[in-house]
Every structure is written in C-alpha cells, then in structure tokens.
Amino acid sequence: MYPRNNDLTSPPLAQVFVYPARMKFLAVLADDPDGSFSATELADHAGTAPSTWTNHRDELLDLELVETVDADGAHPEYTLATTTHARLLQRLSDELDDVIYELRDPISDAIGGFTR
Numbered sequence: 001m002y003p004r005n006n007d008l009t010s011p012p013l014a015q016v017f018v019y020p021a022r023m024k025f026l027a028v029l030a031d032d033p034d035g036s037f038s039a040t041e042l043a044d045h046a047g048t049a050p051s052t053w054t055n056h057r058d059e060l061l062d063l064e065l066v067e068t069v070d071a072d073g074a075h076p077e078y079t080l081a082t083t084t085h086a087r088l089l090q091r092l093s094d095e096l097d098d099v100i101y102e103l104r105d106p107i108s109d110a111i112g113g114f115t116r
Contacts, residue, residue: 013085015063021052026065029080030093036069036077065089 016022024046028037039057043050057078060066065086069077080086 013088015059016065016089019056021046021048022056022060024048025053025056025060026080026086026089027093029066029078030090031097033080033090036079038075038077042078 016026025042025048028042028045037045039053040050043053046053057066061068063085064081064083066078067081069079080090
C-alpha cells in the first residue's frame, strides 16, 4: 500500500488518471460520497462490465481511494474512501459538475446572448 500523506502528486492519483475505467468508478462514488454500491451497481452506473470492476477493485482498495463497507447482504459494498486523495477527487468531481451545470444552464445561455 502507498503511505497516506498530503502529497497530491504521489502515485495514487497517477494510478487513476491513466485508466478510464478507474475514473468512471471513482466518478460514480464521488457523485454519492456518503452512499455505497455493490459491485454490480458500481459497474452498471459506470457503464462497464462487472469484470472490469473486478480487474480494478484491488488496486483501488490498495491505493486507499475506495473502501469496503460492511453490508447486510452476502456481497460487499464499496464507497469513496476518506483519504486526502479520494476527497480531492470528490472536490474535483463537484467542481466539474458545477461547471457542466453552468454550461448547460439555459438562463446563463440567455444572459450570455444579451451581453454579446
């Protein structure tokens, strides 16, 4: 495992950005940081096959970006970790969501049209 620290250039983030599937999984978790997902739900929301989650799960757990949640059912559930790196990804996701909302906001589009 990688040591926990506040160096945001350390390997955990580098090991995420090079794999689009990992970005998809973390985006799903960042959109609902207090929620948890089964492997099937996570793969479904990310638009991947369940085997893709299986291929990346252990690494995301080792990087301390994802945590296993004790679930009442027979299968584990996963949530965004509370580490510095995971919360940075959550903040980035929130910021990107705000930007995308503004870009698609019809009122902003209308106001922009009047100011040209």
